[in-house]
Amino acid sequence: MKIMLICAGGASTSILMKKMRKYADEKGINLDIIARSIGNYDECSSEYDIMLLGPQVAYQKERIETATQKPVTVIAPYDYAIGNVENIFHQVNEMLL
Amino acid sequence: MKSNKEKICDFFKLHFSDGAAKGLSTQYLTECFGIQRTNMSSILNSLVKEGRIKKSSGRPVLYYMDKDLMESTNDCFSSLIGFDGSLKRVVQLAKAAVLYPQRSLHTLLIGATGTGKGFLAMLMHKFAVESGVLSKDAPLITFDSKGYIGNPTGAIDAILSNKEMQASNGCVLLIDNAECLDVGARSMISARLLEGDPLETSIQKTMIIISCNTTNRNAYEDYASKVPIVIELPLLRERPLKERMEIIRTFFTLESARLNRILCINAEVLRCLLLYDCELNVLQLKADIKIACANAFVRNYKNKDKEFRVYIGDFEHHVRKGFLHYKAFRDEIEQMIPFDYSYAFSESTMEMSAIDKDKLKNRSMYDDLERRIIELSDRGMDESNISMIISAEVENVFRQYQSKLTQEIVNKEQLSKLVDIRIISMVESFLDEASVKLSKVFPTSVFYGLCLHVNAVLKQQDTMNSIPTRQITEIIENFKAEYTMSLQFASLIEEEFSVSLPIDEVVLITMFICYKAPMEDIAKKPVMLFAFYGKAVASSYINALKTLTHHDNVYAYEINFEKESEVIYNELKNTIVKIDRGAGVIVVYDMSLLGPMLDTIEVELKTIIKRLPTNITSVGLELSRKAAIDENIDSVFNSVSHIQTLNNKKKKKIVTLCSTGEGAAQELKNYVKRYGDVSDMEIVPLGTSDTELLKEQISDLLQTDIIHCIIGTFNPRLFAIPFISISDVLSAPKAALPSILRLKRIKKSEINFDDVYAYLEEQLISVDISKLKRTLPMIIEQINARITHMSLDSEVGLFIHIACCINRILSGELMPKNLKKDDIIERHKKQYKELVKLIKPIEKAFGIILNDDEVANILTIINKL
Numbered sequence: 001m002k003i004m005l006i007c008a009g010g011a012s013t014s015i016l017m018k019k020m021r022k023y024a025d026e027k028g029i030n031l032d033i034i035a036r037s038i039g040n041y042d043e044c045s046s047e048y049d050i051m052l053l054g055p056q057v058a059y060q061k062e063r064i065e066t067a068t069q070k071p072v073t074v075i076a077p078y079d080y081a082i083g084n085v086e087n088i089f090h091q092v093n094e095m096l097l
Numbered sequence: 098m099k100s101n102k103e104k105i106c107d108f109f110k111l112h113f114s115d116g117a118a119k120g121l122s123t124q125y126l127t128e129c130f131g132i133q134r135t136n137m138s139s140i141l142n143s144l145v146k147e148g149r150i151k152k153s154s155g156r157p158v159l160y161y162m163d164k165d166l167m168e169s170t171n172d173c174f175s176s177l178i179g180f181d182g183s184l185k186r187v188v189q190l191a192k193a194a195v196l197y198p199q200r201s202l203h204t205l206l207i208g209a210t211g212t213g214k215g216f217l218a219m220l221m222h223k224f225a226v227e228s229g230v231l232s233k234d235a236p237l238i239t240f241d242s243k244g245y246i247g248n249p250t251g252a253i254d255a256i257l258s259n260k261e262m263q264a265s266n267g268c269v270l271l272i273d274n275a276e277c278l279d280v281g282a283r284s285m286i287s288a289r290l291l292e293g294d295p296l297e298t299s300i301q302k303t304m305i306i307i308s309c310n311t312t313n314r315n316a317y318e319d320y321a322s323k324v325p326i327v328i329e330l331p332l333l334r335e336r337p338l339k340e341r342m343e344i345i346r347t348f349f350t351l352e353s354a355r356l357n358r359i360l361c362i363n364a365e366v367l368r369c370l371l372l373y374d375c376e377l378n379v380l381q382l383k384a385d386i387k388i389a390c391a392n393a394f395v396r397n398y399k400n401k402d403k404e405f406r407v408y409i410g411d412f413e414h415h416v417r418k419g420f421l422h423y424k425a426f427r428d429e430i431e432q433m434i435p436f437d438y439s440y441a442f443s444e445s446t447m448e449m450s451a452i453d454k455d456k457l458k459n460r461s462m463y464d465d466l467e468r469r470i471i472e473l474s475d476r477g478m479d480e481s482n483i484s485m486i487i488s489a490e491v492e493n494v495f496r497q498y499q500s501k502l503t504q505e506i507v508n509k510e511q512l513s514k515l516v517d518i519r520i521i522s523m524v525e526s527f528l529d530e531a532s533v534k535l536s537k538v539f540p541t542s543v544f545y546g547l548c549l550h551v552n553a554v555l556k557q558q559d560t561m562n563s564i565p566t567r568q569i570t571e572i573i574e575n576f577k578a579e580y581t582m583s584l585q586f587a588s589l590i591e592e593e594f595s596v597s598l599p600i601d602e603v604v605l606i607t608m609f610i611c612y613k614a615p616m617e618d619i620a621k622k623p624v625m626l627f628a629f630y631g632k633a634v635a636s637s638y639i640n641a642l643k644t645l646t647h648h649d650n651v652y653a654y655e656i657n658f659e660k661e662s663e664v665i666y667n668e669l670k671n672t673i674v675k676i677d678r679g680a681g682v683i684v685v686y687d688m689s690l691l692g693p694m695l696d697t698i699e700v701e702l703k704t705i706i707k708r709l710p711t712n713i714t715s716v717g718l719e720l721s722r723k724a725a726i727d728e729n730i731d732s733v734f735n736s737v738s739h740i741q742t743l744n745n746k747k748k749k750k751i752v753t754l755c756s757t758g759e760g761a762a763q764e765l766k767n768y769v770k771r772y773g774d775v776s777d778m779e780i781v782p783l784g785t786s787d788t789e790l791l792k793e794q795i796s797d798l799l800q801t802d803i804i805h806c807i808i809g810t811f812n813p814r815l816f817a818i819p820f821i822s823i824s825d826v827l828s829a830p831k832a833a834l835p836s837i838l839r840l841k842r843i844k845k846s847e848i849n850f851d852d853v854y855a856y857l858e859e860q861l862i863s864v865d866i867s868k869l870k871r872t873l874p875m876i877i878e879q880i881n882a883r884i885t886h887m888s889l890d891s892e893v894g895l896f897i898h899i900a901c902c903i904n905r906i907l908s909g910e911l912m913p914k915n916l917k918k919d920d921i922i923e924r925h926k927k928q929y930k931e932l933v934k935l936i937k938p939i940e941k942a943f944g945i946i947l948n949d950d951e952v953a954n955i956l957t958i959i960n961k962l
Binding site for chain 2: 056083
């Protein structure tokens, strides 16, 4: 599974990224994940299956959808704020399946 | 016991007391009283003979009681303050309970602490004796439930074994504080007392009154279901001020009798007493007055004068806070208690006497205020309260001055006879300029007032010159723009007439243009809000209205369909809050979407909102569209004739929208229908990607229906209709779908920040979380308050974002550059400056600097760039 996380500066998604990696390792999920900012996501977006947005950049959803032609979804604010990785994976699965 | 005749007479009084017009027939009365028809006829005839009731000619004969006949009879309730006002219904019910034929009805009294439940029970007992329902020596037995908490059988046993009750031949039993009894005791009281267990002989002739506090809802509902009459007493603050005044008067006269002194108070004290929050209602009012009188008595103890004064300082602190509500009730209060009077209470009366007016006349109108400021601060009032009271007073005095000035002037011609023509033209151009700059319409009264005022100043007739310094600075600070303009105007006058004006004068001129409509206009009258679709439509319209009417009671709201409906909702709500003068708002609107919003706002704000939808915009759309394709004027014209009639039958619809075609939209519809619990709404599938076509279809739907939301693959951003993305619908658990469709969003209060901090603590090794707790929430709040109100998404995201930035800086990681930094900062200069100020506490707490790249990132998030 290849996921790109996008937020304003790439900082806040990177902590989430770490947590998601750890979770994937534990659960044996094959995960390729990267954190980007809204300024530099498009260079390698084609390599990823899905884009997850931090709630602070939710308003960019449509723009990113058009630019990448990939499924894009906004992480629920509360899940994002507490790093509820399980819910986030659930969200991703529902989008991809 | 009363004779049947008296009972029937009472029954008539009761029947006609609330203005009932229909007469009573013999048949009806016979049934009510359960006595023989012949007996009834003879009683009625004798009452007619005595002139106590009247009978109609014609058949069947009906009997009436005249109003004046009723009013001539005073009973003990007429001593109850509010018996013909807020307690009218209460008194009616109480009488009905006592006078009910055969036997008095058990009654439940509910009300908050101190609303007078006990007092009413006492009056009911008195009334029962007075009206002959009970014998003269029938006792009022009070049973206090408080002693039986946790002892359910004890209560009922104690009541049933009451000797006094057993001995009496009919009495009133008051079960006080009945809310204290637990469920068991309550059901026993219901079963054995209220339902009239035939075995309990001692209570057969007893009227039971249960007094129950509203705090325990279960309790009073239990009783209410068992008792035929329920009387609810209103809170003190729900009753009219006039009645509160009466109550205050009564308590003072009581105290006066008790202390054997005449008590004097000034208007200020009376106002506080009328306005402060009386949590324990009448009871507290009574206690507070008693305490104050006692304080005053102690002070005057050695003084043998018959009269002494009770000062505001004698009252508890919370009474003094009554001032804070003064602004809201000013009109009503001014009418009731004119300012320049003092009040003296003796044993039996209240006297109002004017304070020596001549003394007042010679003083400048602000001398009083200075004196009062000193007085207030002497009494330990704090600064902010004082300035609030004083500014209310200043405004008041100013308004009086202004209305006095303009009372006699009717038109410009008259004005020109009184005032130098140069002044008129100067004032005119000054006000014109001010009305443009301040976007405000000045009524003619301001114009006349200002002309006359300037005239008076130049002739040095009026000595309006000592405004308290405190007030001057306050006005200059709060009304900088107005003050600057007034300063320019003043210098023009100084030049023209070669005089010099003191700063007080400039401030006075400022007050003229800070004009708010005078009280009598602004007070409690409804206002109109015009909410129209499109840029400047509504505001142009109300400007036109204002020019025609000169009334300042119409407001505009522009509906911008690019805005999210949530934004529109909030803006609309805020507008209504701002413009409502207490008598409600009539909203004229041309977009059906506003209808349900207004309903919700009405409930949320408890403001009266009247809705007046117009269909001008839909008529326009329809006509224009039809005219573009049809050349027959009749058919174009007829195309809109149906709109009028359809306007009221709005249905709610959900639109499912797919860009790929109707098939997918249909499937989405089926899914929503199956899991969404939306049987009250119709679902309309639309399949199109052509925005123009879609716009047409949607506005067609809007003519007859309300579109609750659009669900689809893309947001068409039309008419501010709420949009739900298809992925949100499909990815959500099915159980959550109904609430998503009802547009319920997660609220901030549902976020547990402890979990958030725990997550951050675990992830952000370099950040001291306690410092974060101290600084970050406050900053987010301030951004919300000072810069822009963020959605929950942005707020939570920004919170995490900033926390992570701090972590990055502290751990020395490389920060990404924001390429658009300069552009963003340039375009949001003001916000940038504010933001830099706001983030200072973080920089200080963590010893870091958030550079412009970071600030630009934050600006991007909060402005959704």
